[in-house]
Amino acid sequence: MAQASDTKLIILDRDGVINEDSDAFVKSVDECVPIPGSIDAICRLSKAGYTVVVATNQSGIARGLLDEYTLAHIHQYLADLVEESGGMIAGFFYCPHGPEDGCFCRKPEPGLIDRISAEFASSLEGVPFVGDSLRDLQAASATACLPVLVRSGKGESTLAGGLAAPFSDCLVYPNLAAFADAWLEGHFSTKPGMLGAGYK
Numbered sequence: 001m002a003q004a005s006d007t008k009l010i011i012l013d014r015d016g017v018i019n020e021d022s023d024a025f026v027k028s029v030d031e032c033v034p035i036p037g038s039i040d041a042i043c044r045l046s047k048a049g050y051t052v053v054v055a056t057n058q059s060g061i062a063r064g065l066l067d068e069y070t071l072a073h074i075h076q077y078l079a080d081l082v083e084e085s086g087g088m089i090a091g092f093f094y095c096p097h098g099p100e101d102g103c104f105c106r107k108p109e110p111g112l113i114d115r116i117s118a119e120f121a122s123s124l125e126g127v128p129f130v131g132d133s134l135r136d137l138q139a140a141s142a143t144a145c146l147p148v149l150v151r152s153g154k155g156e157s158t159l160a161g162g163l164a165a166p167f168s169d170c171l172v173y174p175n176l177a178a179f180a181d182a183w184l185e186g187h188f189s190t191k192p193g194m195l196g197a198g199y200k
Contacts, residue, residue: 016153043087
């Protein structure tokens, strides 16, 4: 087993966190619209020494709405936007399966996050996982990450549905930019399950 490195990871969901979500799925570069402030937020985190990676369910592939070649173009588009501003997304990890496929990589299962840990030889304890849905929080909790919810994307509806323990006190921010502000300024605890200076 590889020894854990000193890599400082931050894990992000994609749709609803980096780019606008769509009930019809994001099927092309043209449909991939960055949420205001999200690209800059990733750049700031990257420039501060954090390794930013993306963990995303992409069941549109299983549904035949797009192929992996098109998905690669979408991810390259986002990566290029970040690089043009001086930052970097270190990797995109995705599950191509549908909700009925019973795979281990579809969030809320921890497979994607475990792959990230193995790829970067990094411990996941206290690593922030920023998402907009309950399944993101569940995947974070299952891997000892710090669950963080943003109100963008499906975040508001996730909150409206009520968050039971252990997520009732999870960190909540308006969007990725607000999370980056707080994280870089050290305004909250990095311990899983600990409420910090989130914007409730």
